[in-house]
Amino acid sequence: MWTAGSVCVAYLGKRWHQGRGQAGGGSVMLWAMFCWESLGPGIHVDDFRYHSTPSEVLWSLCLNGQCCCYCCCELQVGQGEFSQVHNLLPDVSDAVRFHSCSHHWILSDSMQNLRHAATEAFQRLGLKQRHMGYQELGELDGVETPQPQWFHTLQVRRLRAQRGRSNSDPLGGKNFQPEFQWNTGLQFGTANSYLNLEKLGEGAYATVYKGISRINGHLVALKVIRMKTEEGVPFTAIREASLLKGLKHANIVLLHDIIHTRESLTFVFEYVQTDLAQYMIQHPGGLHPWNVRIFMFQLLRGLSYIHSRRILHRDLKPQNLLISYLGELKLADFGLARSKSIPCQTYSAEVVTLWYRPPDVLLGSTDYSTALDIWGAGCIFIEMLQGVPAFPGVADVFEQLVKIWRVLGVPTEESWPGVSELPNYKAEWFLHCKPQQFRDVWKRFAQLPYKTEDLAQQMLTMIPKERISAQDALHHPYFNTLPLPVMQLRDTVSVFKVPGVRLETEVNDIFSPNRRMKSFLMPQGKCW
Amino acid sequence: MENNSTAAGDSSNETKTHFRVCRFIIETGVKLGMRSVPVATACSLYHKFFQTASLQVYEPYLVAMSCIYLSGKVEEQHLRTRDIINVCHRYFRPGSDPLELDEKFWELRDSVVQCELLILRQLNFHVSFEHPHKYLLHYLLSVRSLLNRHAWARTPIAETAWALLKDSYHGPVCVRHQPQHLALTALYLALHTYGVQVPAGEREWWQVLCEDITKAQIEAIMTELLQLYDMEAKCT
Incomplete structure (x- = not known):
């Protein structure tokens, strides 16, 4: 426990890779600079944690119970490792970022400068230099009891920062300029405020890059949309932006900023480390049932939110479900699907998969509704448990339908009134497929309590009207084992804020096959 | 041009x-x-x-x-x-x-x-709007069930309300008022045009359909709509 004066620079000159040979490939020095100046004097620090593991460094500093740390790192290693470090930083309170005028984000700068600055600051604070590094934080004394007014500034500013965080007007319409100056003088909404790091992928109408904001050091995903001279802005981009601007939810990807130039349009999204497709590749053979429950809960939470706003996602698939390092699941890629005709073929050669499409839409129905997304979520549910897609059709709509009939049985006018009037319905489909128990088709269900199968069955109901809604699914007994507070969370709060919600270590991991044996050695809060 | x-x-x-x-x-x-x-x-x-x-x-x-x-x-x-x-x-x-x-x-x-x-x-990419059309459709269905079948068949309430709503887009009414309010006013005006009375229970029919609207608001939107029809005479 210690309090800081005007500026406290904690220098932890620890080579974090010390004791693990040359694995780091270079020396990584981490410097934490806690800039209190603008936060008012005497912020109370009640917890300081420093986690170091072979693959990552995680620092967190609890200020007034809120995780809020400021970290400067200087590295002499590759960009990849840098981002790893950054990604693992806890959700740093924006307030600190906004208010720390003396904040520096130093990327491969000379180490000398930093050492200099730190030494100076330490001298100002009257800290003694020790034999190898500087005085350890834990040994600092002069503890004062916390005063309520210390916390005041922090909380007030935190609220303000939270509100305006996510669109192209990150300051919420207020002019913060006179209050504090950005070091770099960079603005939101301009291209040179972001630095491209690497290409992450290419879609039908856009290319996605990983980038870093030069304003506040956040990692971002930059979706650069190609503009066609004859057609202007692609309609998918318009839909995506106009829909996402109205959506603020912990399970929806956050749109930070929009940059438009004459030639291109760039959407700046929050950076999320991986997606469910990659996660399932990394952990083959089905995921941990507990993790599936957490992912499903978040997926349904996101869907329930957008459905309550009369928005359909229409293109659910594991690639569009982003997963953060904590395990937070976020819906992404809005507006890529059309409303009346879901695209079979995009402009590129890539064929949009039919695997997650419900039978009514495959049969040519166009008056679909929220039940469309529920079917996709149900398919993803089974894929997560089983490790393989639920209905992996290969060729066309008809083969896809046959895959579904094999499990659910061929619909008849008795079992599904009105089915014969759908455009793609063919009377000659008498394959004699009887409805089957899910546990006979997908073996994982047999090993799990019945309520798992029951939820899947309710999501994968043939008749769209009878499919469970996202809101009802959240109250299904399957989720009873989650801690109760997850049901009462505010929209913007992640389920991982609830104590007791965290991912279990997956049984299979292709990157570290021995991980399971030593998992008890890992610090808590780590996932994979 | x-x-x-x-x-x-x-x-x-x-x-x-x-x-x-x-x-x-x-x-x-x-x-x-x-x-x-x-x-x-x-x-x-x-x-x-x-x-x-x-x-x-x-x-x-x-x-x-x-x-x-x-x-x-x-x-x-x-x-x-x-x-x-x-x-x-x-x-x-x-x-x-x-x-x-x-x-x-x-x-x-x-x-x-x-x-x-x-x-x-x-417009800062805020280009998705919620339109009154779906509300009007919903209100029309509700009001029809309240009315005498013959009274409904005799008067073109639905057509008039729909036309009023479409005409309202000549002016900025659509961006100034909530879609529910606009739909309700179009229906209200259409019913009044033909002198059709909706049987009133404890509350007025429009209070049942849309809870957050007041008589004054309906009248204000109605005035704006009627001004648009005056405008038409001036402009054409």
Whole structure:
């Protein structure tokens, strides 16, 4: 426990890779600079944690119970490792970022400068230099009891920062300029405020890059949309932006900023480390049932939110479900699907998969509704448990339908009134497929309590009207084992804020096959 | 394109210009085969744009063309720029041939596309609107069940309410009021036009359909709607 004066620079000159040979490939020095100046004097620090593991460094500093740390790192290693470090930083309170005028984000700068600055600051604070590094934080004394007014500034500013965080007007319409100056003088909404790091992928109408904001050091995903001279802005981009601007939810990807130039349009999204497709590749053979429950809960939470706003996602698939390092699941890629005709073929050669499409839409129905997304979520549910897609059709709509009939049985006018009037319905489909128990088709269900199968069955109901809604699914007994507070969370709060919600270590991991044996050695809060 | 707008900053002149341009959007929309909701979106985009922009700076008919194009994208009823340009050309010069695909045409098309981006920027990408149409449909169904079957068959309530709603897009009513309120007022006005009484229970029928509206609000929106019909007499 210690309090800081005007500026406290904690220098932890620890080579974090010390004791693990040359694995780091270079020396990584981490410097934490806690800039209190603008936060008012005497912020109370009640917890300081420093986690170091072979693959990552995680620092967190609890200020007034809120995780809020400021970290400067200087590295002499590759960009990849840098981002790893950054990604693992806890959700740093924006307030600190906004208010720390003396904040520096130093990327491969000379180490000398930093050492200099730190030494100076330490001298100002009257800290003694020790034999190898500087005085350890834990040994600092002069503890004062916390005063309520210390916390005041922090909380007030935190609220303000939270509100305006996510669109192209990150300051919420207020002019913060006179209050504090950005070091770099960079603005939101301009291209040179972001630095491209690497290409992450290419879609039908856009290319996605990983980038870093030069304003506040956040990692971002930059979706650069190609503009066609004859057609202007692609309609998918318009839909995506106009829909996402109205959506603020912990399970929806956050749109930070929009940059438009004459030639291109760039959407700046929050950076999320991986997606469910990659996660399932990394952990083959089905995921941990507990993790599936957490992912499903978040997926349904996101869907329930957008459905309550009369928005359909229409293109659910594991690639569009982003997963953060904590395990937070976020819906992404809005507006890529059309409303009346879901695209079979995009402009590129890539064929949009039919695997997650419900039978009514495959049969040519166009008056679909929220039940469309529920079917996709149900398919993803089974894929997560089983490790393989639920209905992996290969060729066309008809083969896809046959895959579904094999499990659910061929619909008849008795079992599904009105089915014969759908455009793609063919009377000659008498394959004699009887409805089957899910546990006979997908073996994982047999090993799990019945309520798992029951939820899947309710999501994968043939008749769209009878499919469970996202809101009802959240109250299904399957989720009873989650801690109760997850049901009462505010929209913007992640389920991982609830104590007791965290991912279990997956049984299979292709990157570290021995991980399971030593998992008890890992610090808590780590996932994979 | 011809510019019908007068340079004078007189607000009544501006209102007239906006009325004419909206008439142009609606007519063009009909000629292009657009459904009601995309036309409504085009008008809302136009009104939203000129809430903050000045008529002296932007050519309203160009903005209107881009609004039509943009609304086709937003509502997923895709239109081709060439169709829009040709239909608009015919509007200003009735009986003329379609434009040649020459330099002038490409320039015009580029301005429409550029203006689309301008609208997106001006509106900050808030281009999805909730329209009163679906509410009106819902209210009509409810009111029909309350009314005598013969009274409903005798009077064109549904058609009148629908027409009133479509006409309301000539003015900025659509961006000033909630969609529910607008739908309710259109129905209210239609019922009054034909003197049809809805049996009242403990509460008025409109209070049952829409809980947060007051009589004063209905009357205020009604006045705005009636002013639009006065405007029509002045503009045509």
